[in-house]
Amino acid sequence: MKKIGLFATALQFLITPVTFAMKTIHENGLAKNGIVAHRGAFKTNKLPENSIASLKNAIALKCAGSEFDVQMTADDSLIINHDPKYNGLTIEKTAYAELKKTPLSNGEHLPTLQEYLSAGLKNNWSTRLVLEIKPSVFSKERAQQVTEKVIKMVHRLGAAPMVVYISFDYDVCKKVKTLDPKAQVQYLNGDKSPEEIKRDGLDGIDYHFSVFQKHPDWIPQAKHNNIVLNAWTVNNAAEMDWLLANRFDFITTNEPELLAERIKINPVAKGWKLIWSDEFNTNGLPDTTKWGYDVGGNGWGNNELEYYTKADTSNAVVRDGKLLIIAKKENKEHNTFTSARLVTKGKGDWRYGRIEVSAKLPIAKGTWPAIWMLPTDWKYGGWPASGEIDIMENVGFMPDTVFGSVHTKSFNHVIHTQKTKGFYLNDADKTFHVYAVEWNKDRIDFFVDAHPYFSFSNTGKGFAEWPFDQKFHLILNVAMGGNWGGMRGMDETLKQAVMEVDYVRVFQQ
Structure with a gap:
């Protein structure tokens, strides 16, 4: 010593x-x-x-x-x-x-x-x-x-x-x-x-x-x-x-x-700070403090074929660091598929920020996986008046393209004015890609990985064109068939379709 x-x-x-x-x-x-x-x-x-x-x-x-x-x-x-x-x-x-x-x-x-x-x-x-x-x-x-x-x-x-x-x-x-x-x-x-x-x-x-x-x-x-x-x-x-x-x-x-x-x-x-995330590191059902479920099988306004279940590991499960959303061919309440539609809960809604999801998609005729956002409070009225942000949608009959879109009262597919753009991606079912939006009071920019491909700007003409000054929450789901997903029919041999999610991260500046 x-x-x-x-x-x-x-x-x-x-x-x-x-x-x-x-x-x-x-x-x-x-x-x-x-x-x-x-x-x-x-x-x-x-x-x-x-x-x-x-x-x-x-x-x-x-x-x-x-x-x-x-x-x-x-x-x-x-x-x-x-x-x-x-x-x-x-x-x-x-x-x-x-x-x-x-x-x-x-x-x-x-x-x-x-x-x-x-x-x-x-x-x-x-x-x-x-x-x-x-x-x-x-x-x-x-x-x-x-x-x-x-x-x-x-x-x-x-x-x-x-x-x-x-x-x-x-x-x-x-x-x-x-x-x-x-x-x-x-x-x-x-x-x-x-x-x-x-x-x-x-x-x-x-x-x-x-x-x-x-x-x-x-x-x-x-x-x-x-x-x-x-x-x-x-x-x-x-x-x-x-x-x-x-x-x-x-x-x-x-x-x-x-x-x-x-x-x-x-x-x-770029000055973003992580404020919310799920890395899916615990096996079993998704974290109940972060995720809830939309449940039912009423076609969801699009004539879809799936019934969304609640807290069922056959449709939503975390395994080996990934969230699996599984659409399965099985009858439930007059629907021919079951699936899951997860929604963020608690502090899982935001006004402005960067929302990114790393995912690998199912691609087969009739599939319709989506990563998207809806308003929490519907301040400006029912859909589409209060808005919708589609971070990523894919339909299986177009396997090499993912889409980013917004819906508002003035801009939506019902009146053929929807603002949308596709991004060519020929390996979405083989590789994890990061689908993201960067959303502020002036515009929403859409990305695949680091590539910006679509932007929607605030025109300053009010909520009919820009309802995106309110809090929105995130939705992850795999739909089957429907007006868009089933536009060219279904693969009748398809038994299940799985979207894998590696992580969800939300940043604000």
Whole structure:
């Protein structure tokens, strides 16, 4: 204990100029894009993971951080490698000279921490060095020794302003804070709440993204407690978009270039803030706090063939992260199909915002899936006077086209004045696409993925043309047949049609 106390005291002399340096670096352009390259930016250029070349590439890309893994050899050399073995040799049982004999795939030798940090500091004013201290395969005590050596080297090289520490070993994280109270430290293992992290004086949670899906309440809890949010290892667009929508501080990825593209087109980059969502992460019936049902089989004004059921998992069920709306061929109350028509409830109505739904559609002759909105209060009278917003409709006899439309008293299909436009999409039944509207007091813009294809403007002539100054709620359904869906008949062999919904997100500015 006496030795540790002396070391901690000695560090105070190093930390004083570091605080000033950190402020200076931040003011001079540390990247704020939130992209952390996992083991460096290695994948696109086929570089070795944890190589100095992959680190330099992350810096060249101006990632917010570049992550790397530190372990200690049998002769107490600190080296960079993820796995406990290198070329079949256990790192903690092998001297560095022996490990160094086998080069990385690009010809580099296995880098030491000193070499790695020195390379990371050279001409780098944008990219934090995210240093992971690996747990020891031998003992907790050895992991503590590694931590002491790492902190000493970081400060000796003047790298402290650029380093963020992470570890799966909670005691290692706390040890870093004991030795350097100014250090930024994030925990990796996913078993501590943000409140526990704050209580123990750590700075962030850097968990696998699935942990946050299981504990979505940890996201606002972290923000409330000023705990940094990071997620790993996130390599596809859907997961990236969810984390961006929830305003994570950092995202660790093997695909930094893809993440940079998702950041550019994400609603958050345009000033939108997520206010309501359902990611469908709990199996069973849809969340009853968010969804209700329209029930019945009276043709729904369109001579449709389905009966909409209530809370029946054969027609609406969440399974493996997706909401399935299932139209089934079965008789119910003089109808030849059953299906579901889900409506948002509670706080699920909005005036203005960006409403987006990621969905994969059923396409067969007679199907009519829809993502749409109706007014909550019907202030201007019954349909169509109070308005309707069709974010996406498809009819199975036109499989390669989706439509966006509005209905008002002056503009509707009954009097042949409806405002609508189609978007060519030849894989709507094979791929999830994002169907969205951006709605404000002046106009409604319609999108498929990032592509705007239709806009309806407020003419200023009153509610007959613009009733869209009231709250609307969202509806998801699969209709069968009807005036439009069945215009060219039905596929008589069709037994069921399924619309899969990956998520629903609502943003406001």
